[in-house]
Amino acid sequence: QSALTQEASVSGTVGQKVTLSCTGNNYNIGSYDVGWYQQISQGAPKTMMSGDSLPSGIPDRFSASKSGTTASLTISGLQPEDEAEYFCSTWDYSLSGHVFGGGTKLTVL
Amino acid sequence: QVQLQESGPGLVKPSETLSLMCSVSGGAIDSASYYWSWIRHHPGKGLEWIGHIHYSGSTSYNSSLKSRVSISVDTSENHFSLKLTSVTVADTAVYYCARELNSLFDYWGRGTPVSVSS
Numbered sequence: 001q002s003a004l005t006q007e008a009s010v011s012g013t014v015g016q017k018v019t020l021s022c023t024g025n026n027y028n029i030g031s032y033d034v035g036w037y038q039q040i041s042q043g044a045p046k047t048m049m050s051g052d053s054l055p056s057g058i059p060d061r062f063s064a065s066k067s068g069t070t071a072s073l074t075i076s077g078l079q080p081e082d083e084a085e086y087f088c089s090t091w092d093y094s095l096s097g098h099v100f101g102g103g104t105k106l107t108v109l
Numbered sequence: 110q111v112q113l114q115e116s117g118p119g120l121v122k123p124s125e126t127l128s129l130m131c132s133v134s135g136g137a138i139d140s141a142s143y144y145w146s147w148i149r150h151h152p153g154k155g156l157e158w159i160g161h162i163h164y165s166g167s168t169s170y171n172s173s174l175k176s177r178v179s180i181s182v183d184t185s186e187n188h189f190s191l192k193l194t195s196v197t198v199a200d201t202a203v204y205y206c207a208r209e210l211n212s213l214f215d216y217w218g219r220g221t222p223v224s225v226s227s
Contacts, residue, residue, distance in 0.1 A: 002155050035213040042150070044205065044220050050213040087156055091212040097171050098146070098158035098212070 003028065003099035004088055011107040012078045020104045022071040022088030028099055032091045034071035036064060039103075040084040048086070049073060075106075083108040111136040113206050113218035121200075121225050127193040131206030131218060132186075139164040139184040144209040147180060147191045149202040150220070157202075161209060162189055196225045 005023040012018040022034060033051030040046075047055050049064040061077045071090075075082055088101040117129035131145070138145065146161040160170035162180045170178045174193070182189040193200060203222045207214040 032212055037156075037214065037217075039150075042203065045156070045207075045214075045217050047213075047215050047217070050210075050215060055215065089156070089158075089214065095172065096169055097160075098148075100156040100158065102155045 002102040003092060003095070004090070004101035006086075006088060006101035006104045008102070009105045009107065011109055012075075013109045014078055014080060016078045017074065017076045018078055018106065019075075020073045020086055020088075020106065022073070022101050024069050024071075024090065024092075024099070026069060027094040028069075028090050028092040029066065029071050030069040031093060034064070034066060034088050034090045036062075036071075036073045037087045037089065038084045039087065045087065078108055080108050082106060111208060111216045113208065113216055115204060115206050115218045115221040117204075117221060117223070119222055119224060121196050121223060122227050123197055123225055124195055127191070127196050127200060127223060127225075129191045129204055129206075129221065129223070130188050131190070132188045133208075134187070136208075138182060138187045138189065141165075142210060145180075145182065145189045146207045146209055146214065148205045148207055148214075150205065151199075151202045159191065159193075159204075198225050201225045 036049040037045040085103045092099045114132045144161040147159040177194045179192040203220045205220045206218045208216040
């Protein structure tokens with residue numbers, strides 16, 4: 001069982017806005033920035049958001065936010081190429097290590 | 110552009126030691142700002158952090174693997190390495206190396222699949 005909880009699957013149509021969530025506790029999400037990573041067909045993970053910062057080259061339809069112990073990744077204007085699995089991750093000071101969510105499979109209908 | 114590249118054997122026998130190397134190009138490994146991590150992805154499961162190292166040699170490991178894991182760094186060769194002892198089939202996974210900045214991963218390697226089988 002993963003330390004961070006994500007929806008198993010989310011779907012949306014092209015152009016739609018979708019939000020993925022990542023829930024933890026005060027030892028992890030409540031205390032540290034959260035990263036979001038995209039993985040397509042078991043390929044190399046790609047960093048989509050670092051905290052609320054958009055890495056160079058990532059489309060600005062991606063955004064992230066956090067409230068308390070829940071982080072969210074929002075895709076505004078879903079595109080077919082956004083279909084992938086998305087993982088969240090952060091540091092956990094009770095475990096003295098990084099923790100990941102179980103991943104959300106995003107399907108673009 | 111920073112690039113990371115994993116290398117090592119794709120097949121390891123049970124009870125033996127898994128050894129992987131991550132070569133870093135486009136940036137110096139001996140920057141105080143970064144930690145260098147190993148992460149793995151089991152088939153059909155989520156990502157699992159194995160541990161990380163700072164160029165100074167400071168390490169942290171996943172408590173579930175701590176007794177079997179060792180991560181080292183070679184600043185002269187700009188690479189860092191993973192050793193996982195006494196492997197079992199449960200260690201079969203794709204292994205990734207990644208760079209950390211402020212506890213967030215920014216650059217990842219392409220990953221290398223490792224199978225544990227006799």
